[in-house]
Amino acid sequence: MQPDNDQLDVFLSDPTFRDWVRQGGMQQPDAPWSRWLQDNPAQQPTAEQARMILLAAHLPDETVAPEQTERFIEQVLAHTQGQQSRPLLNRVRWLTPAWLSVAAAMIVLTIGLGWLLNRSDPVRPVTYQALLNLVPASQETQNTTDKPMLVRLADGTTVLLQPNARLSYPPSFTAVNREVVLAGDAFFNVAHNSRQPFLVLANGMITKVLGTSFRIRANDADSIVTVEVKTGRVAVFAQADLNRARQSSGLSARSMLVTPNQQVIFLRQNEQMSQHLVAEPALLKSPEQNRDFSFTETPISQVFATLETAYGVDIVYDADALQRCSLTAPLGNEPLFDKLTIICRAIGGRYEVVGAQIVVQSDGCTD
Amino acid sequence: MTSPGIDEQLWQQLRSGYEPAFVELMRRYHGPLVGYARKLTPDNALAEDAIQDLFIHLWTNAQTLSQTTAVRPYLLASLRRRLVRSMHRDRWLLATAPDDLDTTFLVQFSIEESLIESETQQQQLRQLNHLLNRLPARQREALYLKFYQNLTNEQIAEVMHIGYQSATNMIHRALVFLRQHWFEEFTPLLLVILFLEKI
Numbered sequence: 001m002q003p004d005n006d007q008l009d010v011f012l013s014d015p016t017f018r019d020w021v022r023q024g025g026m027q028q029p030d031a032p033w034s035r036w037l038q039d040n041p042a043q044q045p046t047a048e049q050a051r052m053i054l055l056a057a058h059l060p061d062e063t064v065a066p067e068q069t070e071r072f073i074e075q076v077l078a079h080t081q082g083q084q085s086r087p088l089l090n091r092v093r094w095l096t097p098a099w100l101s102v103a104a105a106m107i108v109l110t111i112g113l114g115w116l117l118n119r120s121d122p123v124r125p126v127t128y129q130a131l132l133n134l135v136p137a138s139q140e141t142q143n144t145t146d147k148p149m150l151v152r153l154a155d156g157t158t159v160l161l162q163p164n165a166r167l168s169y170p171p172s173f174t175a176v177n178r179e180v181v182l183a184g185d186a187f188f189n190v191a192h193n194s195r196q197p198f199l200v201l202a203n204g205m206i207t208k209v210l211g212t213s214f215r216i217r218a219n220d221a222d223s224i225v226t227v228e229v230k231t232g233r234v235a236v237f238a239q240a241d242l243n244r245a246r247q248s249s250g251l252s253a254r255s256m257l258v259t260p261n262q263q264v265i266f267l268r269q270n271e272q273m274s275q276h277l278v279a280e281p282a283l284l285k286s287p288e289q290n291r292d293f294s295f296t297e298t299p300i301s302q303v304f305a306t307l308e309t310a311y312g313v314d315i316v317y318d319a320d321a322l323q324r325c326s327l328t329a330p331l332g333n334e335p336l337f338d339k340l341t342i343i344c345r346a347i348g349g350r351y352e353v354v355g356a357q358i359v360v361q362s363d364g365c366t367d
Numbered sequence: 368m369t370s371p372g373i374d375e376q377l378w379q380q381l382r383s384g385y386e387p388a389f390v391e392l393m394r395r396y397h398g399p400l401v402g403y404a405r406k407l408t409p410d411n412a413l414a415e416d417a418i419q420d421l422f423i424h425l426w427t428n429a430q431t432l433s434q435t436t437a438v439r440p441y442l443l444a445s446l447r448r449r450l451v452r453s454m455h456r457d458r459w460l461l462a463t464a465p466d467d468l469d470t471t472f473l474v475q476f477s478i479e480e481s482l483i484e485s486e487t488q489q490q491q492l493r494q495l496n497h498l499l500n501r502l503p504a505r506q507r508e509a510l511y512l513k514f515y516q517n518l519t520n521e522q523i524a525e526v527m528h529i530g531y532q533s534a535t536n537m538i539h540r541a542l543v544f545l546r547q548h549w550f551e552e553f554t555p556l557l558l559v560i561l562f563l564e565k566i
Contacts, residue, residue, distance in 0.1 A: 008542055015517055024482060053545060056495040057514060058479040062405075064398040073393045076419055080426045223387030265373065267380070269387050276373055355376075 007043070010345075011050035016338040021054045032332030039330070070221075126204035126239045126268070127220065128183035132168055134242065135179045135201060142166035143184075153180070156191035157198065177246055182218055187230075189213045199245060205266040205273070206237040206245045214258075228263040228278045236264045238271040260284055260312050262356050275356045281311045281336045293331035293339065300325040300347060304360070311336050317360040322347065325365040374438040381425065382432050389426055396442055399516060403443055406473045406511065407450050417449045440522035443512070447526060472504035474511055495549050506541040509534060 011017050020033040028034060037044055143149040143161040151159045154172040161167060165184025173196065182202040190198045192211025200207040202218035205225040212232025218225045227236055237245040237255040245255075256273055258264050261281040266273045287293065287306045295303055300322045304315045313336070325347045331339045340351045340358065349362025374395065380388030397418065404414035421442070425432065476499045478492045499507070505527070512518045512526060524534035 008546075009538060012542075013513065013519065018514065022479070022482075049546070052492065052495055053499070053542075054514065055479045055482055056492045057476040057499050057510060059474065059511075059515060060477065062402050064401050069394060069397040072397050072415075072419070073390055076393060076422045076426075077390070079419075079423050223390050265376070267385070267387050270385070274376055276376065279373075353375075 007046050008050055008053075011047055012053065014345075015341065016334055017047075017050065018054060021051045025051055032330055032334050035332065036330050128166070128168075128181060128203070131181045131201045135168070135181050136170055136175060139171055140166060140168045153178075155193065155196075155198075158189045160187040160189075162186060182216055184219055185215070185217045187213070187215045201239070201242075203266075204239040204268050204271060205264075206239060206242060208235045208237065208245050209233070223268055225266040225268060226263055227258065227266075229258045229260050230282070231260055234258045236266065236273060238266075238273070240271060277313060277353055277356055277358070281313060283310055283333070284312045285310055292333075295327045295329055295331070297326045297328050300327060300343075303327050303343060307336065307339065314357045315360060316357050317362075321364040322360075322362060323364070325362070378432070378438050379434075381429050382434070384429050389422075389429075392425075392438070393422055396439070399439070400442060400446055403516065404446060404450065406508070407447065408454065409473060413450070413453060417446060417453060421445055421449055437522065439516065440518055440525050443516060443518075444526040444528065448528070472508040472511070474507055475500055476507075491549075495545065498545055498548050502541050502544065506537055509537050510541060513538070 017033060020028075020031055023031070025031075026034050026037075033047075037047055141149070141151050141161065143163055143165050146163050148163070149161045151161060151167060153159065153169055155178060157178070159167055159180075162185035165182065165186050167186065168181040170179075176196070178193075178196055178198040180198075180200055182200055188198075188200065188209075190209050190211050190213065194210050198209050198211070200216060202216050203220070203225045205216075205218065205227070207214065207216060207227050209232065212234060213230040214232075214234050215228045215230070216225070217227075227234065235245075235255055235257055241255060256264055256275055258275065261278050261284065263276050263278045264273050265276060287310050290298065290302075290306050293306065293310075300317075301319060304317065307313065308315055327343060327346055329342055329346065331342060334342075340360075344350050344360065344362070347362045347365055349360055351358055351360045353359075374392070377388040377392050377395075381392060400418045400421075401414065404418060405411065408414055424445075476496060478489075478496050483489050483492065499510075502510075508527065509523050512523045513520075518526065520535050520538065521531055523538075524531045527534065529537075
């Protein structure tokens with residue numbers, strides 16, 4: 001019974017297997033798991049047991065309403081407001097008489113510095129209203145419906161506005177750049193024009209492209225702004241670098257170049273940005289070899305190379321340690337992270353997403 | 368699957384005392400934590416307080432938090448510890464002492480009705496569901512963490528504060544129990560029925 005129980009636990013432990021069951025199992029004959037089971041009939045009884053357990057261990061959907069979460073956040077912030085993290089409070093130890101005079105001098109100095117910094121560097125989060133003064137845009141479309149709304153701009157660019165999103169833009173693009181202002185969540189498909197870059201200003205983050213498609217989420221209530229790139233390349237700037245973004249002077253220290261399946265998270269308060277993979281990287285290019293991601297005793301380096309090309313991601317691993325590892329599995333059209341979960345189980349390792357890279361760790365395989 | 372990189376990045380920013388990252392973590396984890404807390408205690412106010420205290424603690428101790436934690440198991444484990452502590456503390460206040468957390472887990476699994484294919488299957492599922500709900504509390508909790516919080520056996524051990532081997536054994540025992548009482552009698556029959564229905 002032991003080996004079977006292990007296999008049962010393997011099925012139950014696999015998030016892709018659980019999703020497959022919840023989405024109807026064999027009722028989708030083309031799902032990778034359905035096909036895999038057809039090819040491996042010996043596994044069918046155990047898989048069916050795992051499926052029955054999942055169906056009989058159901059819990060009703062118990063998601064918490066977003067309003068409840070927002071109320072919770074307000075309550076917590078009411079407690080923590082003005083509180084600094086503890087090590088800063090430890091400074092009380094410094095308040096010995098000898099230090100007090102120094103402190104007095106430093107306070108004066110700090111006030112002076114603070115005044116200078118405030119002049120040069122406004123840290124107040126940038127809002128939609130404030131941006132309207134910077135951009136020659138006279139038309140505005142707001143999506144007041146509860147469905148996505150398509151807006152077509154004068155240059156042929158299309159913008160899919162999610163509910164509540166608004167977009168401000170000129171009736172025709174006559175300036176050096178095509179500039180629009182966004183509040184909310186929208187997907188852009190920008191008409192290509194290498195001589196007139198397209199700029200989206202949203203809550204302090206500027207996205208600059210020549211022609212490509214990407215999604216921006218810039219809700220006023222959120223502390224972050226994100227841009228996810230679907231095709232092409234996109235440059236992201238902080239609002240403070242507006243002039244640099246408007247000229248074609250390339251990237252600054254506070255800007256980033258984003259490629260497909262990557263996203264930038266921009267923190268409004270300090271205008272910091274960081275690069276990540278999107279939550280579900282899309283297939284960019286079907287592999288020519290190993291069609292359908294079907295591998296048979298394929299060396300692991302080739303498996304990773306196939307994934308890197310197909311999803312435009314960067315996989316980091318120790319090639320020497322994994323030299324003896326190979327993979328036999330039908331990975332099909334499972335999402336990238338599910339494919340990685342299956343591979344890591346096969347090679348006894350685990351993966352981690354670090355920024356925009358995927359790092360795979362494993363002690364290697366024996367023959 | 369949740370996006371693994373972002374949570375850890377936010378955690379990193381929380382450690383440097385950056386408030387927007389703290390807010391974003393609350394937005395992402397309030398729901399999962401409420402779901403877990405309600406299965407550990409019937410007292411909704413106690414559950415909400417514990418989650419609130421947990422986040423306030425995170426903020427005031429941000430700079431002493433460890434670096435490489437996987438965020439979800441860390442938060443679930445902290446919440447569980449807090450609830451055990453406060454239920455212990457309040458024990459004397461209550462007319463009837465609550466059972467220890469280790470003996471109550473307030474989950475009654477139901478049956479996923481929408482995916483039932485036949486009358487026979489429904490009967491099987493009813494029986495299996497009955498067996499699942501008869502499992503000891505800790506085994507049901509482990510299954511919940513596996514199926515609904517997407518934790519690995521290693522992370523389940525961390526959250527329930529037991530060794531990795533005990534967690535694996537516990538899940539193993541649950542599966543043996545289900546098999547002994549159910550599968551061995553019914554599965555061959557079931558497969559034949561499914562096979563016949565397909566023809």
